[in-house]
Amino acid sequence: MAPDEGRAETALLLRKTRFQDLLDHLVQAGYRVIGPTVREGVVTYDEIHRVEQIPRGWVDLQEPGKYRLRYDKNNPFWFSFTPGPISLKRYLFPPTQTLFRVRRDNGRPRAEAVIPDPPRYAFLGVRGCDVRAVAVQDRVYIDRQGQFSDSYYAKARERCLIIAVECQTFADTCFCTSMGSGPQVQSGADLVLTELPDAFVVRSLSDKGQAIVSALELPPAAPEQVAEADQAVREAAGSMERRVDTTDIRNLLLRNLENPRWEEVAKRCIACANCTMVCPTCFCFTVQEVTDLSGENIERRRVQDSCFNPEFSYAFGTIVRQTVSSRYRQWLTHKFATWYDQFGTPGCVGCGRCITWCPVGIDVTEELQAIRNSDGERGASA
Amino acid sequence: MGKKPRVGVFKFASCDGCQLSLLDCEEELLEIADRVEVAYFLEATRLPLTGSFDLALVEGSISTPEQVEQIHDIRARSRVLVTIGACATAGGIQALRNFASVHEFLRLVYATPEYVETLATSTPIADHVPVDFELRGCPVNKTQLLELISATLAGRRPNIPRHSVCIDCKRAGITCLPVAYGVPCLGPVTQSGCGVLCPSYNRGCYGCFGPAQLTNVQGLVQAYRRAGVPEDELDRLFHTFNAWAPGFRESTRPVPKETEGNTEH
Known part of the structure; x- marks a missing residue:
């Protein structure tokens, strides 16, 4: 079965005028929505509530050692940018975490675990490369036998929702097609959005994703809309010039x-x-033990290294x-x-x-x- | 714990800012005073210099013949000697004299230069006596200073990173200034420790903490040259508080032969 044909049967349509409904529904469903937004001159992943916070019309220029953003008011597309410096790693595996504290209580050390409970994140606008990156990190942090999983990461992953948006434009530095991670998203996300000028073709890849689209009561996408969206992604993929020969x-x-x-x-x-x-x-991370002046309080921290x-x-x-x-x-x-x-x-x-x-x-x-x-x-x- | 450790704070050629970082530990100051005996600290007490020290915190560079003798005396009195700040660890801003003739400076600055007794160079403490730990910065960072004291009291190695500023910028989620704005920044080759102060205010790093451990300063110099940073701007960037630190020293200027070593005036 050609993947595009299989996907077309279940494709739904989310009009851009209804995008705010999606954000509102995610918040009502208890998610903290983390999506792309412009901050300090780059597209970053941050908490968003309003559709206006999405970098609609913004286009990035990336080349070795250089990143610039520009706004194109005539651009009807909302996701014409590629990943900025921040990835989901920041949320699933925070740069600094205190693991436990020890304090002396009547001369005896007393330990207390302080790993926080991760929020329920809904990651919105995740590109193919970043969807794949999460799958790669899963293999690092989650033990399928369940014995040696990183508890924070595993819990954050279990709770999170990933809404991917397939890329139709690329930076000069992109090479996802060589690594087989994009721009099409076939797995690893709960919902996959493909952009048209006035709407998104929506596909659900999981029960969690299905629950969202059911609640929104999205209409099916017309076959020509699906074809148009998929064609745009395929054409873009063909235009990517940077390559890595991964043979052996x-x-x-x-x-x-x-x-x-x-x-x-x-x-x-x-x-x-x-x-x-x-x-x-x-x-990679390092682990530090820190004492205070009194020597009564000790903290173990994990820090990204x-x-x-x-x-x-x-x-x-x-x-x-x-x-x-x-x-x-x-x-x-x-x-x-x-x-x-x-x-x-x-x-x-x-x-x-x-x-x-x-x-x-x-x-x-x-x-x-x-x-x-x-x-x-x-x-x-x- | 028996007797409280005796701590001395000493000053050489410097602005006193690093010593003041100690007094700046307002909330922790009483606890520090509780844990250690501050036996010599001219900024805080008028106690005379007597006896030996468990911990000597030394600020400033060696720039006069008299200071050469003093630092040997302090080393002899101290079990652990820690240098604090760019003057003590790299020679400070006053080490710019090392690249030129001190005679010329004397002639320009002083009406009667013959009254001034100075060395031809300003050099770090470690050029004169063995140093147990160097706390970098211009000035030193208060949190790092507290960590150093806590670690010394606990008998452990301080958690003072020697890696680049970039690692902490990225942890903090701060946008990279050279990449996103084309601003020359010394962060990639500078030791972290300030809490990414300048980049968080959209200013390139000034290199206050000196070169990061085992970095490649020339790699950055070449990249900024390729990016079109004017040579005089590049030269100024590396020639501030840590101008004489190895790495920054050879960054953009040839090191004059006659100022190598510690020639007396």
């Missing part, structure tokens, strides 16, 4: 651990960690990855090689954030291609 990429990288390219990129890379911080799948932070590799009394090249190699080989060994998928979803938000404009797709081009050249300058 795991083995390619692992046999190139001594490729001179790592030293070459280390001349440009400043190890600032922006790539990992904006990456929607990077999950990065493999580009030298202290991240502190072990046996020293920093193991002293050089920038070793840290860059660690990151790239984890994303595109050893991630497969750990989790059965690549760690990259092709959102391009690491390219845009690198202050020196290092392009991960270019680095991968350079490794591929010099594969087999012993000691040759890449």
Whole structure:
């Protein structure tokens, strides 16, 4: 069965004039709606209540090391932007969390867990790459046997609703088609919206999603509307120029651990960690124990960290990855090689954030291609 | 706990701002006084310099022959010596003299330069005596100072990160200034610790905390050059409070040979 045909049967129509009803219904259903909105010059994910908060008409320009937003008043589309620096990671795995506190009570230590109860989030306007990123993080944090799941993450995920919007425009930095994560959304979301000038074609992929569309009593979409929407997404997908050749990429990288390219990129890379911080799948954290002046109160915190932070590799009394090249190699080989060994998928979803938000404009797709081009050249300058 | 640890606060070439950060710990000040004996601190008490110290907090750079002797005396009296602030850890803004001739400065600034006894350079404390920990910043951050004191009292390593400012900007959800606005910012190569003060007010980082650990300053210099940041602006960016810190020192200017080391005037 061709996916588009199967999807068409159940497609409904949400007129833009009724979009506020969707937001209102989500709030009434007990969700905290997190959607795209413009703040501090970027499209971010923040709590929204009104349809006016959606960056309707806004278009982003992204290239290596550069992000700009502009408003086009003649643009009838509401979702003409691609992901900004913030991803769902911020909500599902907050940058800083206190895990427990210990205080001395009559000389005896007393521990108290303080992990908060996650809100019921409804993530709205999630693009294909970010839907896939959540699936990738699920494999990190949720143990299917249920033994070693991260309790906050697992609970936040169980409660949340994901409403995807398929992309019809791309930034120069996007490469989701190479990673198979977009722009079409076939799974991982509860509802999938595809935009037309005056409406959205809506498909439900889950019971939770079905409950929302049933409550809104959405009419079916006409076959020509569905065809028009899907055509727009397909055309856009065909226009994406940035690519990663993923053929045998795991083995390619692992046999190139001594490729001179790592030293070459280390001349440009400043190890600032922006790539990992904006990456929607990077999950590394550190754990800190903090005491107060009296020494009576102790707190354990979990803080988002990065493999580009030298202290991240502190072990046996020293920093193991002293050089920038070793840290860059660690990151790239984890994303595109050893991630497969750990989790059965690549760690990259092709959102391009690491390219845009690198202050020196290092392009991960270019680095991968350079490794591929010099594969087999012993000691040759890449 | 037996006797309270004896703490001394010392000053060399500096503006006193870092010492004042200690007095700025208003809410915690009584507790600090309760936990430690403040045995020498000219900004707060007139007690004379006597005996030895469990913890010496040293502010300021070494810029006169007299200070060279003093810092050796303080080191000899102290079990743990911690330098506080950019002057003590990197030589401070006054280390700009290291890039030029101190004689010229003296001639321009003072009516009778022959009365001024100074060294040709302003250098960090660690160039003269062993230092147990360096607390960066211009000025130091109050929370970090408290963390340092708490950790020292508890006998643990302080949680003072040495990574870039970017990590904390991203944790705080602050938009990247160089990427989104084209504003040159030192955050990518600067050690975090200020609580991302300037970026949260849409100002590029001034590098008050000096170079981040094992960073690549030249990578950022080259990128800003490519982006068209004028050379004089780039030079000013790196030549402020931490101009003499290794990394920033060689960022945009050749390091003059005659000012390397600590030549006396």
